[in-house]
Amino acid sequence: MQAFLEIVVYIVSFFSLYVQIYFLIVFLENRKKITIHREPLRLFEKNEDYPAVTIVVPAYNEGESVAITTESLLKLNYPKDKLFLILVNDGSKDNTWEVMQRYKDHPQIKIFNKPNGGKFSAQNLALENTQTPFLGCLDSDSTVHPEALNRIMTYFLEDPRIMAVAPTIVSSKEENLLQKAQKTEYEMQIYVKKMMSLVNAIHVTPGPFSIFRIEVFDKIGKYKHAHTTEDIEIALRMQKHHMKIENAPDSYVYTNTPKTVKSLYKQRKRWIYGFIQNALDYKGLFFRKKYGNIAFINLPISFILLSSVLFLVISILRSVYEFIKTQSLTISAIGINWETYRPKLELDPFFFNTSALMFISIFLWLLVFFSLYMSQKMLYGKTKINLNILWFFLTYTLLAPFWVIKAMFNALRNYEASWTKEIDSR
Amino acid sequence: MEKKDWIRYILVFLITLTLFLSSAWLSSFMNTKKIRDIRNIQDKISIDIMSSETQFQLLQEFTCKDVSASSLSGELNSLAEKIAYSEENMSKTEEVKDLKKYYSLLQIKDYLLMQKIKDRCNMPVTPIFYFYTTSENCSNCVKEAAVLNKLRAEYPELRVYSFDYNLDLSALKTLLRTFKVEDTKLPALYMNDKLYTGFLDENNIKEILPELEEYARIRKEAKAASSTSTTTSTTSSTSRK
Numbered sequence: 001m002q003a004f005l006e007i008v009v010y011i012v013s014f015f016s017l018y019v020q021i022y023f024l025i026v027f028l029e030n031r032k033k034i035t036i037h038r039e040p041l042r043l044f045e046k047n048e049d050y051p052a053v054t055i056v057v058p059a060y061n062e063g064e065s066v067a068i069t070t071e072s073l074l075k076l077n078y079p080k081d082k083l084f085l086i087l088v089n090d091g092s093k094d095n096t097w098e099v100m101q102r103y104k105d106h107p108q109i110k111i112f113n114k115p116n117g118g119k120f121s122a123q124n125l126a127l128e129n130t131q132t133p134f135l136g137c138l139d140s141d142s143t144v145h146p147e148a149l150n151r152i153m154t155y156f157l158e159d160p161r162i163m164a165v166a167p168t169i170v171s172s173k174e175e176n177l178l179q180k181a182q183k184t185e186y187e188m189q190i191y192v193k194k195m196m197s198l199v200n201a202i203h204v205t206p207g208p209f210s211i212f213r214i215e216v217f218d219k220i221g222k223y224k225h226a227h228t229t230e231d232i233e234i235a236l237r238m239q240k241h242h243m244k245i246e247n248a249p250d251s252y253v254y255t256n257t258p259k260t261v262k263s264l265y266k267q268r269k270r271w272i273y274g275f276i277q278n279a280l281d282y283k284g285l286f287f288r289k290k291y292g293n294i295a296f297i298n299l300p301i302s303f304i305l306l307s308s309v310l311f312l313v314i315s316i317l318r319s320v321y322e323f324i325k326t327q328s329l330t331i332s333a334i335g336i337n338w339e340t341y342r343p344k345l346e347l348d349p350f351f352f353n354t355s356a357l358m359f360i361s362i363f364l365w366l367l368v369f370f371s372l373y374m375s376q377k378m379l380y381g382k383t384k385i386n387l388n389i390l391w392f393f394l395t396y397t398l399l400a401p402f403w404v405i406k407a408m409f410n411a412l413r414n415y416e417a418s419w420t421k422e423i424d425s426r
Numbered sequence: 427m428e429k430k431d432w433i434r435y436i437l438v439f440l441i442t443l444t445l446f447l448s449s450a451w452l453s454s455f456m457n458t459k460k461i462r463d464i465r466n467i468q469d470k471i472s473i474d475i476m477s478s479e480t481q482f483q484l485l486q487e488f489t490c491k492d493v494s495a496s497s498l499s500g501e502l503n504s505l506a507e508k509i510a511y512s513e514e515n516m517s518k519t520e521e522v523k524d525l526k527k528y529y530s531l532l533q534i535k536d537y538l539l540m541q542k543i544k545d546r547c548n549m550p551v552t553p554i555f556y557f558y559t560t561s562e563n564c565s566n567c568v569k570e571a572a573v574l575n576k577l578r579a580e581y582p583e584l585r586v587y588s589f590d591y592n593l594d595l596s597a598l599k600t601l602l603r604t605f606k607v608e609d610t611k612l613p614a615l616y617m618n619d620k621l622y623t624g625f626l627d628e629n630n631i632k633e634i635l636p637e638l639e640e641y642a643r644i645r646k647e648a649k650a651a652s653s654t655s656t657t658t659s660t661t662s663s664t665s666r667k
Contacts, residue, residue: 018442025438199431292427296435326568333569334576334628350463350508354456355515359449 005315012308013360019301020367023195027374030198036250036378040077041150043157047079051156052132053149053211055083058122059100060090062140065256066099072143074108077150085109086126091116119207120223120230127217136211138253143172144209145252152211155246163216163243164235165251166193166202167209170379172254177391178264182257184392188368190249190375197247201293203275203302205235205245208253216243226281229274236282239294249378265403272306272407279303280411309404457516461525464508468528471501475535482542502536503578505529506588513560527595533587534597540585550641552581554631555616556588557607566625570613573628583641 044050055073059066066087073085085108089097103109112125123137134156138144144167152165168190171183196202205212210231220241226233238245258264279285279299288295376383509529512522537553544551556574558567574586589598591609601607605616611623618634632638 014442014446017445018438021441021445022434022438025434025441029434199434289427293431296427296431325565329565329568330572333572333625350460351511353515354453354460356446356450356453359452360446363445363449 002318005311005318008308008311009315009357012304012311013357013364015301015304015308017360017364017367019297019305020364020371022297023192023371024367026195026198027191033198034194034249034378035154036381037147037151037154038250038381040147041154043150043153047082050079050082051134051153052082052084053078053134053136053153054086054126054130054132055209056086056088056123056126056130056135056137057140058088058090058119058126058137059092059096059140060116060119061092061094062096063094064099066096066140067102069138069140069143070103070109073138075146076144076148077146080108083108083149084130084132086129087111088122088126089113090119090122118225118228120225123230124222127222130214133214134211135214135217136209137207138209139207139255142169142208142253142255144254148209148251148253149211151251152209152248155248156211156213159244159246161244162213162246163238164205164210164212165246165248166197166205167211167251167253168193168247168249168379169206169208169253169255171257173256176259178261178395179257179259180388181391181395182264184372184388185396186257187375187379188372188392190378191371192375193247194249194378196298197245199293199297200244201298202245202247203235203239203279203294203298204229204232205238206253207231208255209251219243227274227277228270229278232274232278233281236278236285239291240282240285242291261399265399268400268403269407269410272404273410275302276306276407276411277414306404306408309401310408313401313405457512460508460512460516461521464505464512464525465528467501467505467508468525468532471505471532472528472535475532475539478539478543479535482539502529502533523593526590526593530589530593530595530598533589534601537585537587550583550637550644551585552583552635552637552641553585553587553617554635555601555605556586557591557602557605557612557614557616558588559591559609559612561592564612567613569625570615573626573631577628577631577638581638581641584635584638 057066057069057073062069070085070087073083076083085103085106087100087103087109089100089112091114097113100111100113104111110129112129114122114125126137127135134153136149148167152167155162155165169186171179171186174180174183193202207230216238220237220243223230224233235245258267279302285291285295286299372389373383506529509522509525512525513519516522537555540549540551540553543549554574556570558564558571560567571588574588578584578586589601591602591607591612605614605621607614607616607621608623613623613625615622615626615631617631620634622630622634626634
């Protein structure tokens with residue numbers, strides 16, 4: 001058992017290191033291609049040259065925040081006659097529909113009321129009522145940077161093969177340590193997502209503010225229920241049809257992150273469960289040359305790293321068990337003896353950990369810090385060193401195993417868990 | 427998929443492999459160094475013991491002032507910790523086993539020398555032989571080791587000689603035969619010319635070795651005396667008694 005676990009830990013660390021080095025190499029190859037705009041953009045001289053864009057805002061029990069989301073979209077630096085909003089009330093039980101009523105006469109906005117059917121159904125309703133060449137969606141817990149749309153559109157204008165562009169999601173505000181931890185997590189994703197997009201291996205076009213060419217839906221069909229992660233399904237379906245997905249690292253969407261452990265747990269469980277189920281639905285993508293890097297890097301590595309959590313947890317629990325056992329035996333033999341816990345004055349380098357795994361971890365940490373450094377450089381133009389990274393590693397090592405294992409367990413049993421259609425809309 | 431994608435995969439694989447192998451090499455290099463360190467300490471102790479022995483044999487009037495009981499045992503203790511750590515954390519099992527054999531031999535030699543010094547100089551020394559096993563799940567061994575460590579810290583006169591029952595060493599085999607230690611009854615303690623098996627707590631051991639309390643009392647008195655009169659040193663006052 002011990003030897004088996006050790007081998008698994010080595011394999012997992014090999015793949016983790018492989019992925020980080022892969023990103024590093026992609027970065028070194030393409031670093032000149034990463035454009036970050038910091039000033040307001042003007043895409044065309046004349047407003048009429050701008051392509052028309054529709055943004056859908058599906059809402060289920062969002063109340064006032066629909067108005068906040070809508071207002072932020074109206075403030076986008078984009079010609080008013082080229083930007084249209086569709087607000088869809090997905091059978092909310094609160095005042096969401098009343099809030100939407102405020103915009104019923106707005107020239108840019110159409111509002112719809114429908115019985116509850118899940119986010120994908122709200123998006124499909126909007127899709128049927130869209131005439132513009134571009135379509136996007138913005139969850140009603142998010143707001144956009146005024147330049148977000150312009151910056152995304154630069155990619156479409158540059159390359160007609162690009163079919164969708166994913167934005168960069170950052171945390172809108174942090175009120176507690178859990179949200180500070182998530183802020184760091186979102187920041188780290190900026191680098192990872194950009195590297196994935198550079199090798200055309202993106203597996204998710206996030207619900208908040210991914211923009212699509214409308215022909216995507218003409219060619220491959222509408223949104224599906226897709227285990228309540230329609231944003232993963234549509235991206236995988238696009239990959240299957242060899243459609244190119246880009247990532248705009250400077251197009252910021254501010255999203256409200258879960259405030260409590262329970263809501264974070266539910267959100268992550270849903271995401272990972274959705275990822276596993278969708279990846280299984282698209283298992284034909286795995287290791288097939290014609291699908292490119294997503295077939296060899298993104299999907300297989302995600303699976304390996306997810307299952308590695310299971311082994312890491314077993315291995316950590318084993319050491320914790322051994323430690324507690326020795327300690328309790330010692331205490332039962334001689335009582336609590338503080339002398340043994342007092343740190344020794346002189347540190348003997350002999351007792352420094354010099355296992356191979358230790359050095360591998362050091363390499364891995366250096367690469368992880370590099371990815372955070374690059375992410376922050378892309379986001380702020382400089383690095384902000386703070387304690388958030390500490391909260392991130394602390395909370396995620398403690399909590400992530402729970403949602404990963406639960407999601408895997410549910411996926412294994414193909415168990416449609418408690419997120420019923422009603423919760424669907426979020 | 428393009429050719430450059432494949433090249434990238436191979437390049438990344440080679441870099442990862444290089445880092446992996448360098449980690450393994452670095453680890454092996456440092457561990458070898460650690461083992462060499464232990465061997466050096468052992469060699470030093472070995473020389474110390476041999477030199478004391480030789481001194482003992484050469485000069486019939488061995489000067490008791492030259493030997494302080496605490497110096498040798500202290501070094502042996504820190505060595506035991508290092509060997510136990512290496513056993514748990516290093517994959518070089520053969521080398522570590524060799525070190526353990528060496529260590530066991532040094533302990534036996536230390537015991538033999540101590541016995542002579544004790545007789546000659548009337549030094550307050552009480553040996554305990556402790557036999558344990560690492561091969562099976564011996565929770566009583568963990569408990570016994572904790573008790574002995576505590577006692578050793580409390581009573582410097584106590585010299586604990588610990589031996590891994592399963593070590594393949596002829597001198598140790600002889601010791602096991604002499605003391606009639608059986609592997610089914612571990613942990614085992616040999617003290618006051620008698621073998622005790624199973625877990626013994628602090629009080630059990632103190633009952634078997636009443637001289638420990640006596641030593642502690644003498645030490646305390648000596649300390650009180652030395653704080654009042656600066657002329658009498660602690661060691662000489664204890665050895666005189």
